[in-house]
Amino acid sequence: MKNNNFLIIIGLVAIISFTITFYSITAFAQSTNQTSTLQSHQQNSFCKLTESDMLGPFYKEGAPFKQRLGEGVEGERLIITGKVMDTRCQPIKDAILDVWQANSTGEYDNNGFTLRGKVQTNNNGTYIIDTIVPKEYAAGDINRPSHIHLKVGAPNQPTLTTQLYFEGDPYLTDMEDKSLVMKVIDENGTKKANFDFVIEHYNQYEK
Numbered sequence: 001m002k003n004n005n006f007l008i009i010i011g012l013v014a015i016i017s018f019t020i021t022f023y024s025i026t027a028f029a030q031s032t033n034q035t036s037t038l039q040s041h042q043q044n045s046f047c048k049l050t051e052s053d054m055l056g057p058f059y060k061e062g063a064p065f066k067q068r069l070g071e072g073v074e075g076e077r078l079i080i081t082g083k084v085m086d087t088r089c090q091p092i093k094d095a096i097l098d099v100w101q102a103n104s105t106g107e108y109d110n111n112g113f114t115l116r117g118k119v120q121t122n123n124n125g126t127y128i129i130d131t132i133v134p135k136e137y138a139a140g141d142i143n144r145p146s147h148i149h150l151k152v153g154a155p156n157q158p159t160l161t162t163q164l165y166f167e168g169d170p171y172l173t174d175m176e177d178k179s180l181v182m183k184v185i186d187e188n189g190t191k192k193a194n195f196d197f198v199i200e201h202y203n204q205y206e207k
């Protein structure tokens with residue numbers, strides 16, 4: 001009888017130990033899994049993708065690379081600088097920004113490439129667009145606020161089509177995404193703005 005009790009106690013101890021060990025391992029595995037999911041989530045979405053915006057009717061393919069988009073064009077000089085990055089906030093070198101905009105009377109050059117051109121990011125993912133401030137214009141029944149059109153992307157990568165706007169423009173409406181509105185400062189008669197683009201970039205997952 002004593003032997004039977006002893007065996008029952010040993011059995012119970014074994015079952016309890018097994019149960020505790022099993023749940024501990026499961027809980028540890030779950031917490032490790034959650035941690036790695038959280039880390040990968042943080043790594044992949046730390047920098048939010050820049051909002052897209054409509055292409056509009058005035059895009060023209062084949063614009064040349066230009067040091068100064070506003071070279072020889074009358075208007076208030078505007079310099080936009082910034083970076084092009086992936087969603088892990090890593091700079092993308094050799095990304096191309098294909099830029100087109102209206103002039104200081106609100107018109108596009110639909111015959112040539114005035115105020116149309118490409119710039120490329122350097123090794124730090126930095127770009128400079130040296131241009132003039134575009135004027136707002138009427139498009140059908142609506143007034144478009146001042147804006148600069150861009151297609152941004154690296155070779156063989158997805159391209160972001162978007163527009164940049166100017167803080168304080170009275171023609172801004174709810175149609176324009178507020179995250180695309182640039183703060184502009186005046187420095188000795190030159191308008192200056194900074195804008196960082198975050199775009200999809202498949203190579204980021206191979207790093």
Ligand SMILES: [Fe+2]
Pocket residue numbers: 056058102144147149
């Ligand atoms: Fe436009």
